[in-house]
Amino acid sequence: MAAPLSPVEPAPASAPAERRPKSANQAVRIGAEPSTVARRLILGIIGGIFLIPVIAMIEFTFRNGLAGDYTTSHWTGLFTEDSARTYRGLYQAIENSLVLAAVTVAIVLVLLLPTMVLVHMQFPRLKRTLEFICIIPITVPAIVLVVGLAPVYSVVVQVLGGSTWTLAFAYGITVLPYAYRAIQGNLDAIPVKTLSEAASTLGAGWLTVLWTILLPNLRRGVLAASFISIAVVLGEFTIASLLNRRNLQTALLQVSQSDPWVAVIFALAALALAFILLLIIGRLGSATPSRRKS
């Protein structure tokens, strides 16, 4: 029987010392840091720019018409038996938007992710081309996109019907730049080629490599791409409006014509959801793997 190795060099106290690249937050700082006062001032101004409209929206939802006093009836009205009927169109639109978000995420995961992994591993020369293609949608205004998409959708409607979910094909394109960045950042951070090769020498086939080795290590990028796609889809108005589909944003506009308070309440809810999603993305980015087994 083989004897244990000895001596074994001691493990590093916290992080391994040998040739580990510095993480971004260890980067050398250049120039003087702003003082605490300056930092708080900057944070206050920027926070104010974001918060004032939100506070104004919240304040607005409690206004009692033009009377100048406040009421909670706009909020409580949402929980009455009538509201389901009154805002049926809005609830339907929320459902549509959630379905759109799900299909868009599916497109990102089924099409974009495997393509990016394949290009990264097998065709690195195509990386620039893929990046260029994925960035294009951010440079094309939604209205221009719609002009191009309108004839495409006339065919889509013939083939797949006029359901709202088909809008996800267009959304799959509009979320490309964000999803690409999120996944690419993660791909660059792990040694994809070495890990895949190591797994295949141990007997793993291509699908096993993707599923058991790459996906768990791309978890953060994939989740970030999914959440940001959901946030983009929930906030999308132009394409849905111009292609005459009903989603959360178009429905909000419609409701706002008759009941501006409810429209603002739902807009606040959508904002809160997007905020939570972005917060989770931020958490994913900064978290370190700390899973320990007993």
Place this chain on the structure above:
Amino acid sequence: MTATFTMTGPTATHTPTAGATVQLSAVVKAFSGHTALNSIDLEVAPGELVALLGPSGCGKTTALRSISGLESIDSGRIVIDGVDVADTPTNKRDIGMVFQAYSLFPHMTVLENVEFGLKMRKVAAARRRERALETLDMVGLTKHRDRFAHQLSGGQQQRVALARALVTRPRVLLLDEPLSALDAKVRVQLREEIRRLQTELGITTVFVTHDQEEALAVADRVAVMRDGRIEQIGTPEELYATPANAFVADFVGLSNRMPAELVDGQVTLHGCSLNLLGDPMPDGPVIALVRPEDIALSADGIAGTVISSSFLGSLRRTRVRLFDDTVVAIQHEVERHPLPGEAVTVRLKGAPVSALPPKVKK
């Protein structure tokens, strides 16, 4: 073909396995016009450790990756255990490989990493754990079983990678410069452990390195490669004592380059006539490659001045500028301690030498 995986009984784990024979015949591989492997022939006997040694770009890693199937070959045959594996994908070749870059799966613990190969072979969970722990024990890392790669030092990560490659008892173990990212001390420790485990388990092993000391220290035989070809294959002693050509002589071990004359096939150097190693060369001026241990400090002989002298533990190496401005390194006993600037005389011991044509760059 399917991977052969025959380890079944608990007692089989540490039984030396008869390694497979690995044969490369006329293997050619080119990358966009550059020939990485130029008709390589190599035969590795069962249980043997062969090191592929050469400068970067000589094709040694490509040769190893071809055996693993990570690189396809353009022509030739790669035969493992009598079966041509050219069309067998990597995951079916039943090999173990350790990479130069740290390659542990970051989302798995040490134990899960080691178990991975057994999981792919559908070994039952309990048996898998037992085998993985046994193999971790062999590399002395059982107590780190629940750690993740980022909690280990580089040397520990490579030990786990070695355990992960060995746990399936592969027919062939392929090591692609596994020590080059490590500190000098850890490197020496680990190479000795690799050799010990390889000998105990009897696994046929191909070890790629650019470090001649490493190759000479661990290998049964060393294949010196250049420009996609094997220049010479032999035991470390053979390569050192009888290099097939000047490239091998120059690459393996230290050599002094001294201007000389080739007369009737004999190297004439400072009045000494020395036998020529390797292929015959045309008469005329040559650069003789003389080992430091083949020159001695002596009471009389070739005059020179000491430049520096280094203590190397069991011996001392002194650099001397000879009267013709050639600088030579001389290996001698530690008791003699020449000082810089000291006038000395040296003599050749008369051992055969290799020679390069003049003005040929290495």
